[in-house]
Amino acid sequence: MENDNNNPQQNQINIELSEEMAEGVYCNLAIITHSHAEFVLDFVKLMPGAPKAKVKSRIILTPEHAKRLFKALQDNLRKFESVYGPIKETPEGGMPPFSMGGPTAQA
Template sequence: MANEQQPQRQEIKIADNIPGGEYANMMQVSHTQEEFMMVFMNVAGLSGKVVSKVQTSPGHLKRIVAALADNIKKYEERFGEIKAADAPQTQTGLGFEDRK
């Protein structure tokens, strides 16, 4: 038993250019065969800004979706059902839309 190796602990550092979290109330998703691209935006009225862009592989995105679904289930078990909000209406064409 003395020779049993302990699992190595993974150390993850936050990059200096990421000071804190950003709030997003809009998102666009697009994809190619090799990757998914997600653009997160904070929009108020007729103005807004892109706060984050994330690109990932299709396989990893499936794991992200599964983790989000699991956490939504746990949230709703604790706090009750989440009512889906209506998509924001804008004249710019931005929003929670599927880009083909």
């Protein structure tokens, strides 16, 4: 009898992406807050000169999934820069920090 744990198709997930979701939403600011149980990522569209900015999407993650996302982003940034060169970072004065408001980091 064959071991089902070695079957690669058993580990595949069928992910559905609607047309509306596939269009995506432009955001240029992320506000990250956390508690002992979760990380909250608010993705915001901030327009120059506008007095208000709208949260376009909110993602809530467990600390474990937040760390997995961090590692995946790191890996993808390394791959991107190996093909296209280093990403230039603008000085902090131009935009608010990516982490603002909410609780301060806790161990």
